[in-house]
Amino acid sequence: MMRSMFAAVSGLRNHQTMMDTLASNISNVNTFGFKAQRTSFKDSLYQNLSGAGAPVPPSIGGTNPRQVGLGMSLNSIDTLMTQGNAQSTGVVTDMMIQGDGFFRVAAAGSTFGGAGGNDQTAGGELYTRAGNFSFDSAGHLVTTKGQYVLGTVAATGNVGRLQVDPATTAAVNVDASGGVTAIDTAGVATPIGTLSLAKFANAPGLERAGDNLWRASNNSGAAVVGIPGGAAGHGSVVPGALEMSNVDLALEFTNMIIAQRGFQANGRAITTSDEMLNELVNLKR
Numbered sequence: 001m002m003r004s005m006f007a008a009v010s011g012l013r014n015h016q017t018m019m020d021t022l023a024s025n026i027s028n029v030n031t032f033g034f035k036a037q038r039t040s041f042k043d044s045l046y047q048n049l050s051g052a053g054a055p056v057p058p059s060i061g062g063t064n065p066r067q068v069g070l071g072m073s074l075n076s077i078d079t080l081m082t083q084g085n086a087q088s089t090g091v092v093t094d095m096m097i098q099g100d101g102f103f104r105v106a107a108a109g110s111t112f113g114g115a116g117g118n119d120q121t122a123g124g125e126l127y128t129r130a131g132n133f134s135f136d137s138a139g140h141l142v143t144t145k146g147q148y149v150l151g152t153v154a155a156t157g158n159v160g161r162l163q164v165d166p167a168t169t170a171a172v173n174v175d176a177s178g179g180v181t182a183i184d185t186a187g188v189a190t191p192i193g194t195l196s197l198a199k200f201a202n203a204p205g206l207e208r209a210g211d212n213l214w215r216a217s218n219n220s221g222a223a224v225v226g227i228p229g230g231a232a233g234h235g236s237v238v239p240g241a242l243e244m245s246n247v248d249l250a251l252e253f254t255n256m257i258i259a260q261r262g263f264q265a266n267g268r269a270i271t272t273s274d275e276m277l278n279e280l281v282n283l284k285r
Contacts, residue, residue, distance in 0.1 A: 003047075003070065004273045010071030011266030014041055017074055018259045025247045026256075033129030033212055034245035035079050036252075042075035079204040084129075084246040086238065092172055093141070095131035096243040099235025101197035101228070102127035104150040105143060105213065112160060118153050119160040125150060127198055127223070129243055130212035135172070139164040141180070145211050151178065151195040152227075162193040174239040178228040197234040198223035 018039040028034040046067040053063035086096055097103070110123025118140075126147070133149055136142050141149040141162045148161035164172060164182040171183040178195030200206065201221035206214040216223060226232035 002273075002277075003068065005270055007069065007071035008266045008269035008273065010044060010073060011269070012263060014039075014072060014074050015259050015263040015266065017077075019256070019263070021077060022252055022256050022259060026249070026252050029245050029247045029249060031130075031212065031245050032132055032242050033084065034247065035081055035084075035129070036245070036247045038078045038080060040075040040078065041072050043069055043071075044073045045070040079206070080246060081203045082246045084243040086241045087244050088241050090240050092174055092239055093133045093135065094240060094242050095133065095174060095195075096238045096241045097129060097131070097197065097228070097235040098238050099233075100203070101199045101226075101234040102129055102203075102214065103131060104196055104198050104223075104225070106148040106150055106161065108147075110148070112148075114153075114156055114158060114160070116153070116155050116163070118163050119156050119158040120150065125198075125223075126209055126213040126215055127206070128212050128214065131237075132242055135164060135166070137166065139166040139169070143212075147213075149195070151180070151193045154191040154193045159196070160193075162195070164192055174237065176229055176236045176238070178237045194227060195237060196225050197228055197237075198225050199232070199234055200224065 021037050021039050025036045046069055049066040049068060050063075052065040055062040083098070086098075095103075105126045105128055106120060107124040107126050110125075111121050112118055113121045128143065130143075132144060133141050134144075136146065141151075143149065150159055151162050152158070153160040153162065162180050165184075168184045169182045170185045173181045173183060173189070174195075175181075178197070180192045180195065181189045182192050183189050200216070200223060202219055205217050205219035205221070207217045207220075209215045224232060226234045228234055229236040
């Protein structure tokens with residue numbers, strides 16, 4: 001009976017993890033670029049009461065093994081990289097990726113130099129699907145946390161931050177290929193650079209870094225960098241729109257009921273095992 005209790009405890013613990021994941025998904029239903037997670041379970045250890053018996057013709061047939069399960073464990077927490085719905089905003093610095101790929105963002109500690117001071121000279125990069133960008137007071141394209149959005153700088157052809165001149169720029173245009181153009185007060189258009197996207201052989205293998213950011217992992221593969229809509233299969237950029245969360249509330253609430261019932265069933269197994277143990281203890285009064 002102690003065996004049944006511990007098996008049920010493993011069910012309680014892992015259904016709680018399932019509920020934690022569902023709650024995180026639901027809380028991020030309106031988070032731009034959020035990708036939902038899914039939990040899966042697997043059976044755990046088994047205690048062999050007897051092994052399989054081979055048939056002994058012609059007198060007796062074979063017998064199957066007798067094994068008692070010792071509960072279950074968490075198998076995986078998967079990331080679902082399906083496309084989220086588009087939300088039109090009309091803001092030119094709001095961008096969504098239609099298809100595969102992530103925006104590239106300079107990691108903390110990055111340094112910049114070169115002609116114009118915008119080429120990335122050191123530091124790593126992170127990745128995001130949340131394209132609610134803006135220009136800071138210096139004219140750099142940044143995320144909501146002030147991290148520089150990376151692309152190919154038009155002046156040098158190198159990877160770096162994209163910058164407009166805030167004193168002379170009247171408008172900014174972004175096309176589906178990621179080209180960023182500044183238009184001055186006289187109506188003259190000047191190419192600033194091109195956004196570059198990163199895609200991965202196993203995008204669900206990316207690690208979440210918080211703040212809508214991802215980092216490459218040992219199982220995601222190296223970033224394959226390319227231009228939006230290019231031959232490498234990167235998605236196109238849709239300016240004036242944002243990608244919403246791909247959380248399906250109907251599915252999440254259905255899975256919540258399943259998690260709740262699974263938790264209740266395992267709790268009932270513990271209660272029943274306790275009652276049986278109590279009967280055993282009270283056999284001798």
